[in-house]
Amino acid sequence: MEKVVIIGSGPAAHTAAIYAARAKLEPVLFEGMMAAGVAAGGQLTTTTEVENFPGFPKGISGPELMMNMRQQSLNCGTRIETKTVTKVDFSARPFRIFIGDVVVEAKTVIIATGATARRLGITGEERLWQKGISACAVCDGGLPIFRDKPLVVIGGGDSAVEEATCLTKFASKVYVVHRRDALRASKVMQERLLANEKVEMVWDHVPIEAVGDKVLEGVKVRNVKTEKEKVLDANGLFYAIGHKPNTDFLEGQLNLDDSGYILTFAGTTKTEIEGVFACGDVQDKHYRQAITAAGTGCVAALEAERYLSEH
Ligand SMILES: Cc1cc2nc3c(=O)[nH]c(=O)nc-3n(C[C@H](O)[C@H](O)[C@H](O)COP(=O)(O)OP(=O)(O)OC[C@H]3O[C@@H](n4cnc5c(N)ncnc54)[C@H](O)[C@@H]3O)c2cc1C
Secondary structure, three states: OEEEEEEOOOHHHHHHHHHHHHOOOOOEEEOOOOHHHOOOOHHHHHOOEEOOOOOOOOOEEHHHHHHHHHHHHHHHOOEEEOOOOOEEEOOOOOEEEEEOOEEEEEEEEEEOOOEEEOOOOOEOHHHHEOOOEEOOHHHHOOOHHHOOOEEEEEOOOHHHHHHHHHHOOOOOEEEEEOOOOOOOOOHHHHHHHHOOOOEEEEOOEEEEEEEOOOOOOEEEEEEOOOOOEEEEEOOEEEEOOOEEEOOHHHOOOOOEOOOOOEOOOOOOOEOOOOOEEEOHHHOOOOOOOHHHHHHHHHHHHHHHHHHHHHO
């Protein structure tokens, strides 16, 4: 039986693995095989430069950062399995983790399966992803390709308003494209956004095409009332249409919030089942950064270690 099984492969999972391995808990980490449509290594494998992870003054590419974390997990003694967990059974102890028909038993489980940014699937999206299209303004907004350039944000909720406000610091202009004629975000945030002279609202429009050959040069939008189309000249397109936490495999065995994020006790990574911990973006819909995911990964390993020594 395993002492600690870690499910996931982003910064939260690998930080938990490094701490658990150094505590001689011999963790096993299931990194997934294109789990939730993302390669092992998680969301940072889908980006280019990471400039805000401490320790890399010149920045580091997302895939390289994740390769380094994986290697560090291995060096510390983690066993990594390139398999996707399909089901869990937390109804009895030891806990059971399923990889298809194969069952692994564990005393503690750390869930770090992250979340996947929702995409629109518009024409040109695949080709221009990370060549002008991003799903994270806080992460990518300051990159040179977006500085002093016109940018487009898609969405109308709190995170869209937050992302658009953040982009006004770097952009020459920010178009906010929303399919309705009013935002869903809170009044205070809306007022702050609408008062910013760099912002232009594009009401009642939906994006239909990312325009550009090698990099994004514009966004074609369609008016949902008149069906008229136009192209907004822009060098950046930011999706702010939400994330999907990767919790389907739990099949209702842990308490989730309305959006599917795992609920943990405040200030901890403890779930309502003792011995089951959740860290990273799968339980954090507010900050969603590599460093915050890594931080909670550390907490999860320390809490698992304490749980094991007490039981
Ligand atoms: C385009 C983009 C750019 C970003 N840039 C930055 C940046 O510059 N700086 C920054 O701090 N943050 C950035 N972020 C945010 C950052 O990537 C996330 O906050 C961070 O990766 C979350 O880490 P995590 O460990 O919670 O999980 P994730 O990175 O989401 O990784 C979890 C992974 O676990 C695996 N998995 C899922 N389900 C299963 C399963 N059932 N079995 C086994 N494995 C499974 C999958 O591979 C999954 O992707 C960016 C995000 C995106 C989308």
